Amino acid sequence: MNVCLAPRPVIFDLDGTLIDSVPDIHACVNAVLRLHNIRPLTLDQVRGFVGGGVDLLWQKISGATGLPREAHRDLVASFMTRYHGATNLTRLYPHVTEALGVLADRGYPLGICTNKPLGPTQKVLDHFGIAQLFRVVIGGDSLPQRKPDPAPLRAAFAALGADSEQPRGVYVGDSEFDEECARNTGVPFLLFTRGYRKTPVEQMTHQAAFDDFATLPLLVEEAAAIA
Ligand SMILES: O=C(O)COP(=O)(O)O
Numbered sequence: 001m002n003v004c005l006a007p008r009p010v011i012f013d014l015d016g017t018l019i020d021s022v023p024d025i026h027a028c029v030n031a032v033l034r035l036h037n038i039r040p041l042t043l044d045q046v047r048g049f050v051g052g053g054v055d056l057l058w059q060k061i062s063g064a065t066g067l068p069r070e071a072h073r074d075l076v077a078s079f080m081t082r083y084h085g086a087t088n089l090t091r092l093y094p095h096v097t098e099a100l101g102v103l104a105d106r107g108y109p110l111g112i113c114t115n116k117p118l119g120p121t122q123k124v125l126d127h128f129g130i131a132q133l134f135r136v137v138i139g140g141d142s143l144p145q146r147k148p149d150p151a152p153l154r155a156a157f158a159a160l161g162a163d164s165e166q167p168r169g170v171y172v173g174d175s176e177f178d179e180e181c182a183r184n185t186g187v188p189f190l191l192f193t194r195g196y197r198k199t200p201v202e203q204m205t206h207q208a209a210f211d212d213f214a215t216l217p218l219l220v221e222e223a224a225a226i227a
């Protein structure tokens with residue numbers, strides 16, 4: 001009997017995985033700090049704070065700059081008005097569009113699970129003309145939980161028809177948050193090494209690591225075979 005299995009879902013992280021967005025995040029952060037007469041942060045500092053969503057970003061910024069805890073809500077609100085359409089300095093990593101196209105053509109259901117809020121996520125996907133490739137997009141404010149909690153990733157898999165408790169498929173991301181989330185969800189993790197991780201690649205758990213999206217379709221095929 002010839003059994004033909006449908007390709008399993010492939011879910012992607014966004015910041016530091018499909019897009020290099022830190023230059024825009026950095027510019028928005030410094031615009032807010034300027035209003036409070038705080039010295040600008042460097043690109044490296046801001047890159048080191050990205051990964052856990054906007055709330056954690058501003059907790060880390062406040063810790064580094066001494067901004068008072070009471071200012072948190074206003075800082076986040078002021079940041080979000082700037083962040084919403086901030087795409088000018090953001091770039092897709094090389095070969096991302098081609099790799100997504102290949103996977104979509106091969107029938108893999110594609111999704112996004114990011115800690116970036118949904119508004120800026122949808123804006124940037126539209127900006128790069130790739131929004132229509134994803135059948136589900138879960139943002140950092142879509143659920144009460146955020147990565148590394150498995151709930152958002154489970155929700156993304158469930159929306160693509162996978163079992164929500166024991167999904168089969170692959171997660172592709174760049175950070176420790178993604179690594180832990182994949183582990184908590186029980187799916188293989190493909191690590192993009194040019195993103196915002198702080199831990200050496202060899203100290204992270206992954207099914208495979210890659211630095212060029214041209215190699216991703218083959219890695220997905222291999223990982224999906226065991227997922
Ligand atoms: O916005 C963040 O802090 C991280 O976003 P990501 O989950 O797409 O890496």
Ligand SMILES: [Mg+2]
Nearest residue numbers: 013015016174
């Ligand atoms: Mg990321």
